[in-house]
Every structure is written in C-alpha cells, then in structure tokens.
Amino acid sequence: MKTIRILHMYSDMLDLYGDNGNIEVLRYRARARGVETVVEHHSVGTKDTDFSSYDLIYLGGGADYEQQLLAEDLQSCRNEIMKAYENGTFFLLICGGYQLMGEYYKDSNNEVIKGLGLFPYHTVASLNKGKRCIGNIIIEAELDGMISKIIGFENHGGQTSATDKAFGKVLFGNGNRFESEDEGYFDKNVIATYLHGPLLSKNPKLADYIIKYCSERDGGHIEMTPMDDALEEKAREVLFRRLLTRR
Amino acid sequence: MGLYNFLTLQLGKLIVKVLKLLHKGAGNLPGLILLGINKNILGYFKVDCPIIAVTGTNGKTSVTNFVNHIFEQSGKNVITNKLGNNLDTGIVSLFLKLCSPTGKIHADYLVLEIDESHVPVIFKKLKLETLVVLNFFRDQLDRNGEVETLILKVKSFLETFEGNVILNGDDPNVSRLGQANPDNKNIKYFSVEKYKYATDKIHEVGEGKFCPMCGNPLEYEYYQYSHIGRFKCSRCDFGNNDVFLRVENVDLENRRFTVEGREYNINNRSIYYVYNMAAVCAVAKLYNIDDEILRDTLDTYEVNNGRMERFSIGNSNAVINLAKNPVGANMTIRVMNETNCEKELMFVLNDNLADGYDVSWIWDINFEIFKDVQRVITSGRRAYDIAIRIKVSGYDPSMIEVYPDLDEAVEHLFSTEGEKFIIANYTSVQPTRTAVINYINNNKEQ
Numbered sequence: 001m002k003t004i005r006i007l008h009m010y011s012d013m014l015d016l017y018g019d020n021g022n023i024e025v026l027r028y029r030a031r032a033r034g035v036e037t038v039v040e041h042h043s044v045g046t047k048d049t050d051f052s053s054y055d056l057i058y059l060g061g062g063a064d065y066e067q068q069l070l071a072e073d074l075q076s077c078r079n080e081i082m083k084a085y086e087n088g089t090f091f092l093l094i095c096g097g098y099q100l101m102g103e104y105y106k107d108s109n110n111e112v113i114k115g116l117g118l119f120p121y122h123t124v125a126s127l128n129k130g131k132r133c134i135g136n137i138i139i140e141a142e143l144d145g146m147i148s149k150i151i152g153f154e155n156h157g158g159q160t161s162a163t164d165k166a167f168g169k170v171l172f173g174n175g176n177r178f179e180s181e182d183e184g185y186f187d188k189n190v191i192a193t194y195l196h197g198p199l200l201s202k203n204p205k206l207a208d209y210i211i212k213y214c215s216e217r218d219g220g221h222i223e224m225t226p227m228d229d230a231l232e233e234k235a236r237e238v239l240f241r242r243l244l245t246r247r
Numbered sequence: 248m249g250l251y252n253f254l255t256l257q258l259g260k261l262i263v264k265v266l267k268l269l270h271k272g273a274g275n276l277p278g279l280i281l282l283g284i285n286k287n288i289l290g291y292f293k294v295d296c297p298i299i300a301v302t303g304t305n306g307k308t309s310v311t312n313f314v315n316h317i318f319e320q321s322g323k324n325v326i327t328n329k330l331g332n333n334l335d336t337g338i339v340s341l342f343l344k345l346c347s348p349t350g351k352i353h354a355d356y357l358v359l360e361i362d363e364s365h366v367p368v369i370f371k372k373l374k375l376e377t378l379v380v381l382n383f384f385r386d387q388l389d390r391n392g393e394v395e396t397l398i399l400k401v402k403s404f405l406e407t408f409e410g411n412v413i414l415n416g417d418d419p420n421v422s423r424l425g426q427a428n429p430d431n432k433n434i435k436y437f438s439v440e441k442y443k444y445a446t447d448k449i450h451e452v453g454e455g456k457f458c459p460m461c462g463n464p465l466e467y468e469y470y471q472y473s474h475i476g477r478f479k480c481s482r483c484d485f486g487n488n489d490v491f492l493r494v495e496n497v498d499l500e501n502r503r504f505t506v507e508g509r510e511y512n513i514n515n516r517s518i519y520y521v522y523n524m525a526a527v528c529a530v531a532k533l534y535n536i537d538d539e540i541l542r543d544t545l546d547t548y549e550v551n552n553g554r555m556e557r558f559s560i561g562n563s564n565a566v567i568n569l570a571k572n573p574v575g576a577n578m579t580i581r582v583m584n585e586t587n588c589e590k591e592l593m594f595v596l597n598d599n600l601a602d603g604y605d606v607s608w609i610w611d612i613n614f615e616i617f618k619d620v621q622r623v624i625t626s627g628r629r630a631y632d633i634a635i636r637i638k639v640s641g642y643d644p645s646m647i648e649v650y651p652d653l654d655e656a657v658e659h660l661f662s663t664e665g666e667k668f669i670i671a672n673y674t675s676v677q678p679t680r681t682a683v684i685n686y687i688n689n690n691k692e693q
Contacts, residue, residue, distance in 0.1 A: 012456060017388055018610030021639070028639045063393045069462070129396065135604060153605045155388060196607050201635055231638060231649070235631035238651075 002222060003036040004214045007054040010062070010070050012043050014096050019060030021198035022092065026056075029204065030211050032227055044073040051077065051084035055214040059097025061156075061196060064107045064125075067096050071113045074100060078116050085118060090213050091190040094199060098185065098192035099123045099158055108157050119185055119192065123158040132157045136243055137173025137195060139183045143209045150203050151239055152195025160185075160194075167193050172243045189213070202236055204229045255285040256350050259343040275332055278339030289335060290372040292342045292350045298357040298373060299530065302366055302401065303381025303421070304394075305575055306523040307333065310381060311360035312550045313527040320540045323355040330552075333362045335369055363397045367404040377411035377533065379526055383420035383454070384473060385611075386572040387603035394420070394454060402427045413437065413529045415522065416488045417475050419455040419465060425488065426460070435491035437529040439504075442497040442518055444581075445469040445476065460485045471518050472581070473574045492529040497521055499585070509538065512546040515555055516585065519578045553676035555582075560687045565660075565667040567683065569676045571602070573611035576670055583668050584618045590666040591622045593656060594637070595675040596629040602673045606632050614640035622663070623647045626656035627675050657682045661690070 008023060027037045042049045051057065062070075074081075085091060091101070099105040102115045103122040108129045115122070126132070137154045140147055150168055159177040166176070167184025175183035176194070184193035191210070193199065200207040208224055215222040262277045281288050301311045308331045315327040328341050338359065346352050361369055366378070380401065385394050398420055405412060405427035415421040416436030425434045447469060455474035458465050463482040470476040479486035496505045499516045506528050513524055524545055531541045549556075558565045570576035583590060598604050606629045614637050623646060625634045630651045638644045650656035653675075660667055671679040 017385065017605065018607030021607070021610030021636070024610070024639050028641075063395060065395060069457070153607055155605065196605070198607055198610055201607075201610070201639070202632070228644070231631050231634045231644070231647075234649070235629075235635060238628075238631060 001034060001036055002215050002220065003038055004030055004056060004211065005054045006037055006039045006056045006058060007042055007049070007051065008039055009042045009057060009059045009097075010044070010066075011041055011060070013066040013070050014060040014062035016061040016063070016095070017196065018198045018201075019094050019196060022060070022094070022200045023058065025198065025200040025207050026211060029207050029227065030215075033211065033222065033225060035211065035215050035222065042077075044070055049077065049080070051080040052087050052089065054084065054089055055217060056090045056092060056210065057081070057084060058092045059094065059100065061095030061097065064109070067100065067105070067107070067113060068111070071100070074116060075114065081116060082118060085189065088189055088217050090210060090217075091118075091192070092210060093190070093192040095156055095194050095196065098194065099160065101192060102160070105158060119163075119187075119190070121161050121163045121185060123160045125157040126159065129157065133174035133178060133194070135173055136239065137175070137183070138171045138240070138243060139168030139173075139175065139195075140171055141168035141186065141206075143205060146205075148203075148205050149236070149240070150195065150199075150206060151236060152193075152197040152199050152202075154194045155196065156194050167191055202232055202239075204232050252285065252288065252291045253349070255281055255288055256291065256343075256346070257348070258284075259288070259339070260346075260348070263340070263343050275334065275336040275340055277343050278336035278341075281339055281343070282336055287372070289339055289342075289369065292346055292352055292373075294352045294357060294373060296352075296354050296356055297376035298359060299377045299379070300359045300361045300366070300370070300375055301379045301381065301526075302361045302363050303379075303415070304363070304384040304386045304572065305519070306381045306526070307331070307360045308552070309520075309523050309550050309554050310379065310526050311358055313523070313544060313548060314379075314530050315358045316548050317527070317531055317536050317540055317544050318356050318358065318534075320544060321536055325356045325358055326352065326354040327358040328360055331360055333360045334365050338369060364400055366401050370404060370408075375408070375410055377413065377530070378405070378408070379413040379530060380415065380421045380424060381523070381526055382415055382418045382475065384572055384574040385454070385608065388605060388608075398423070405431075409433070411435065411533060413491075413526065413533065415475070415526070416490060417471065417477065417522075419459060419474065419478055419486065422486065422488060423459040435529060435533065436488040437492045437525045438488075438490045438494070439471065439518070439521055439525050440493060440495040440497060441469050441477065442471060442499065442521070444499075444518070444585075445471050449474065458483060458485050471522075472578065475522065492525065492532050494521060494525045494528065509542075511542055514546070514549055517555070517578055517582050520555070553671065553680050556680070558683055558687060560661065560690065562664040563661060563667060565669055565683060567669040567671060567676070567680060569673070570670045571673045573608050576609070576612045579668060579670050580613065580616065583620070584616060586666065587619075588666055589619045589621050590668060591624070591660065591663065592620055593624040593626065593660050593667065593669045594633045595627040595653065595656070595669070595671040595679050596625070596633040597627045597672055597675040598629050599674040602675075609633055609636045612636070614642065617642060621646070621665075624656050624660050625649050626651060626653050627672075653678055653682045654685070657686045661686060
C-alpha cells in the first residue's frame with residue numbers, strides 16, 4: 001500500500017487556529033483512496049531529521065513571538081531542507097511558514113527574522129499592529145490546468161513582495177499585500193499561502209492535488225476515486241454567494 | 248462638569264428614554280452614540296462606591312452574575328451589567344440609564360464584566376477597587392489579535408494599579424500578571440486542587456508552553472483542562488505563588504468541593520465551572536461575605552442564559568452551552584463524554600461581527616473523543632463548516648444533518664427522544680434559546 005510521509009514542522013509553535021486541520025484533511029482524503037499517511041514532527045532541538053525522506057513538508061502559522069523562537073533552529077536545517085526541495089518533496093506553507101521560507105521577515109516590532117531564502121520573496125509587517133489584512137478571501141488558482149476557486153481566511157500584518165509565481169489571483173480579500181491582486185507563491189512542488197480556514201477544509205480539489213503529487217512522485221499512479229463532497233460543495237456555495245455576488 | 252459634558256449626558260438620557268418608549272432594549276446603542284460625540288464621557292460619571300471588575304476569556308458573565316448575587320444577598324445595592332454588555336459602549340449605556348441628571352451613580356457596589364481589551368480604556372476613567380482575571384485562551388483571533396496582545400493590554404493597566412488583583416494562579420497567562428506591578432501588595436491567587444480527570448499531557452489545544460518570564464519550556468505536573476493546571480518554570484521559579492484561596496476535594500459526581508475545610512455544594516459538573524466558583528469564593532473571602540450566603544449561592548443560584556442551561560420536554564432533556572472558542576466547546580464535549588448514555592449533539596455556528604468572521608477555531612475542538620453520539624445536527628450561518636469539521640474528525644457523515652435554519656434544526660433535534668447537548672457560539676446562543684423555548688411552548692402536551 002502506498003504511504004505518504006509527512007513532516008509537520010514546529011507543530012507545537014506554529015499552531016494558530018485550526019492550521020493543524022490541514023493534516024487531518026489530508027489524512028482523511030488519502031485514507032479514502034487507500035493511501036496511508038505517516039506524520040512525523042520536527043521541533044526546536046530535534047536532531048538528525050532526514051528532510052529528504054518525506055513526501056510533504058508542512059508548516060503552519062504562528063505568532064511573532066513563536067516565529068522568533070524557532071528561527072534559529074530553522075536556519076540550522078537550511079541545507080537539508082534545500083536538498084529536500086530540490087529532490088521534489090512537496091512544501092505546503094501557511095502564513096508564518098510561508099514568510100519564514102522567504103528571504104526575510106521584518107516583524108511588527110521592526111525586528112528582522114532571517115528567512116531560509118528558499119524562495120525569492122520577502123515580507124515586511126506594518127509597524128502599526130492594528131493594521132492587518134483580516135477577513136474571508138477567495139482566490140482563483142490553476143491546478144493541473146484547471147482553474148479553481150480557493151477559499152480561506154487571511155489574518156496577517158506582513159506584506160509580502162510581489163512574485164511572478166503567485167499561487168492565485170485575488171477575487172475577494174487582500175492577498176499578499178493590502179488590496180493586492182496576487183496571493184501566495186506557487187511552483188512545481190510548493191504552495192505557500194496566507195490562507196487559513198484551514199486551507200484544505202473547504203478546498204477538496206486542492207487537497208487532492210497535493211495527495212496526488214505526493215503519492216505519484218516516485219513514478220507510480222494513484223486512482224483518485226471521487227469522494228462525497230456534498231458538505232464541502234455546499235459550504236463553498238454559501239460563501240461564494242455571500243462574498244462574490246455583492247461586487 | 249462642563250456645559251458640553253452636561254449636555255451630552257442629557258442627550259444620552261434622552262436617547263435611553265426614547266429607546267424605552269420604542270420598546271427597544273438599550274444595549275450598546277446609547278453608549279455608542281455618546282462616545283461618538285464625546286469620547287471622554289465615561290470620566291464624567293461620578294461613581295460613589297467601590298468597583299469590582301471581572302475579565303478573562305471565558306466565564307466572565309457567570310462570575311459577574313454570581314458576585315452580584317452574593318452582594319445582593321448580603322443586602323447591598325449593586326449595579327451590574329448582567330447581560331454582558333462589556334465594552335465601553337455597554338458601560339456608558341448602563342450608566343446613562345441609572346445616573347442622576349448630573350451624572351451621579353449611586354450604589355453600594357458596582358460589579359462589572361469587562362472585555363479584556365477594554366480594561367485599560369475603562370479604568371483609566373473610573374477608579375477600580377478589585378480586578379478579577381479568570382483565564383486567557385485563544386478567542387476570536389481576527390477580532391482580538393493574538394492572545395498575547397490582550398494579555399499585554401491588561402498587564403499595562405496593572406503596572407500602575409495598586410488595588411486588589413484576584414488571579415487564577417493555575418493559568419500561566421493570568422499568573423504572570425501578578426508580577427506586573429512588584430509594588431502591589433494586594434495580589435491574591437486562587438487555585439483548584441488536582442481533580443479526578445486531570446491529565447499528564449495536554450488534552451486540548453492551549454497556550455502556556457513557554458515561561459512568559461524567561462522563555463524556558465514550562466513544566467506541568469498535571470493539566471486540569473486546556474493549559475490550566477500545576478505548572479512551574481525550573482529556571483526562574485515562575486508558578487510558585489502564595490495561594491489566597493484554594494478549592495480542594497473537587498468531587499464532580501456529587502457536585503461539591505471544600506474550601507479551608509468547609510464543604511460547598513455546587514450546581515454543575517464541570518471543572519471549568521469549578522474554576523469560576525473558585526473566583527467567586529475568592530471575592531467572597533476578600534469582602535468577608537457571610538459564609539451562609541456564599542454556601543446558599545453556590546448551591547442554588549443559576550445564571551442560565553445559555554450557560555449550561557437545562558431544558559426538558561416530554562422524555563427529552565437538553566443542555567445549551569455557549570462556546571465562543573475551542574476551550575468552551577471542548578468543555579461541553581467533556582461533560583457529554585462524562586454522561587454515560589446515548590446522546591445527540593446540535594452545534595450552531597454563526598460568523599457575525601461579534602463572533603469573529605473566522606470560524607477556523609472549530610478545528611481546534613477535540614471531536615475525536617466523541618462517545619455514544621447517535622446523531623449530529625448543525626445549524627447557523629456556518630452550518631456546513633462545522634459539519635465538515637465533525638465529518639473529518641472521523642464521525643460517520645450519514646449521521647450528520649445540516650439545517651441552516653434554526654427553527655427547522657430544533658424541530659429535527661426533538662424529533663427523537665433522549666439526551667441532547669447543544670453548543671452555540673456567541674451570536675447564536677440567544678436565538679438558539681429562543682428557538683428551543685418556542686418549540687417547547689408550541690409542543691407542550693395539552
């Protein structure tokens with residue numbers, strides 16, 4: 001039986017509302033396709049993590065304080081994490097995880113946290129702590145050649161510089177910066193985004209895209225049998241109607 | 248009082264009267280209007296009695312009602328915001344209703360529930376005697392920001408405060424406030440002795456992983472619920488408090504505990520409730536409330552109002568409990584699991600402004616521990632979101648029914664007989680009560 005190996009980094013620190021739910025959704029949908037999942041953890045002080053042995057590396061969002069606490073540990077793993085990315089491990093990065101993999105993050109206290117520099121973007125938070133991008137967000141992204149609406153909730157002070165590889169185009173909400181058109185960062189084996197919700201809870205197509213990538217990266221083929229997503233479809237419908245029709 | 252302030256006050260009193268004539272409850276509206284025209288208005292009320300304020304994430308309304316009750320039973324004339332209008336706008340509205348034409352508020356005590364973020368704003372203008380801080384959990388992150396931001400707001404107020412501070416010594420987020428003003432000699436911690444279902448590992452999402460004083464990992468001897476428990480920092484000795492009031496021998500099955508050797512019966516079976524009662528006992532001790540009054544209050548007084556409120560119809564019993572955050576919902580699920588019989592759950596989830604638009608907190612609720620739940624009904628503006636969450640936790644989706652309309656949901660809930668638990672979030676709890684009460688009134692046996 002096919003197994004997806006997931007590394008959940010800093011799950012004890014980057015655990016803002018519900019982000020751990022992304023792992024639950026992946027396991028739930030993988031299991032329904034006969035794909036097993038193994039979730040292992042890396043936190044501050046974990047020794048000898050073999051990053052390249054995982055199919056998926058996941059980082060959620062955290063508060064400024066926690067992001068500072070873990071920055072040093074993250075730097076110490078830089079080479080191994082780079083290697084995993086080059087070997088095709090998929091990276092799913094939410095909010096803080098997104099920011100930390102860029103060049104740097106300047107937080108709301110004007111403190112610079114060095115990023116891993118895995119991807120060519122950087123983030124600067126407004127010094128006014130009250131000034132944040134907060135609210136429901138809908139973007140349009142292309143997954144496997146299909147245009148799909150992705151829905152989530154954003155809550156970030158950080159303003160991330162434009163990249164030519166945005167995850168999606170903003171239909172409702174702010175995105176990478178206040179009232180920007182682009183959201184997130186997307187490449188062959190990385191999706192980095194500000195979307196909480198948790199992200200995968202109302203975007204089953206996106207969850208399946210990641211499961212398919214992770215289970216086929218060694219050359220195999222996996223049959224993504226359709227699931228009963230009636231609840232998810234209804235939840236999306238309610239929010240599309242509420243948020244998109246008033247424009 | 249200047250003429251301008253005097254005139255704003257008269258205008259405010261007029262608004263309250265007009266609203267009353269229109270049969271509208273005052274709520275926050277008069278305060279909202281008045282603060283809009285004169286943001287200093289709070290400072291012009293003249294309060295001639297001590298103020299006791301209750302703040303914290305969960306339990307404010309209950310504790311405020313209990314404290315109000317013990318003072319009233321002691322024959323005192325108390326003014327309180329029972330219904331939880333706990334922002335500056337709510338307090339101004341309350342004062343407008345009760346003050347003399349020159350802004351005097353006359354009572355023996357003011358007992359106020361205050362939102363955490365409004366503690367500094369309100370008590371910069373009003374003289375506080377005692378602040379009670381219950382707990383800090385993640386709550387409505389999109390409205391409040393990180394929990395740390397809220398703690399720092401209360402801390403900044405306490406740095407220059409010299410009055411009484413009653414703190415939950417078992418919550419590191421609260422306990423740290425005891426060091427905000429090293430010169431304040433009036434810091435009183437309350438604590439609850441380890442109870443039967445306390446755990447070695449944290450059972451539900453919580454904060455408190457690191458020492459707020461030095462950043463070292465905190466060590467826990469046990470967890471009562473969420474991050475509430477016996478903790479200490481081995482580096483800086485944080486957590487080693489002198490306890491002012493300790494609740495001991497907690498016996499949830501028989502609903503009782505002891506304080507300083509005296510036994511008290513309580514009205515509810517959750518550890519979360521015991522902590523609220525510990526805060527009430529601490530206030531009673533500080534103000535020398537007669538022990539018989541305290542005993543009688545703990546034994547018989549109920550807040551109801553959607554806080555573990557019981558209803559019954561025919562052979563069915565229902566308990567409605569408010570949950571604005573994962574800790575609140577997890578507590579109801581604990582109580583459900585400790586009830587050894589088959590049961591059904593209804594979850595009502597809204598995402599109005601006062602709830603926070605972000606509903607992702609439902610993913611921090613521990614539904615995996617569900618026991619003997621025969622059916623789940625979901626309702627509210629985000630009925631589908633909560634249904635998805637429960638489904639992904641492993642619960643059989645064919646046993647989940649979604650009815651966004653509340654009356655329809657309640658009707659289906661009572662289409663079977665038995666034990667029902669209802670969890671409703673902030674703006675849904677009153678409509679849910681109303682729907683249940685209407686259903687019961689319309690379906691009483693003739």
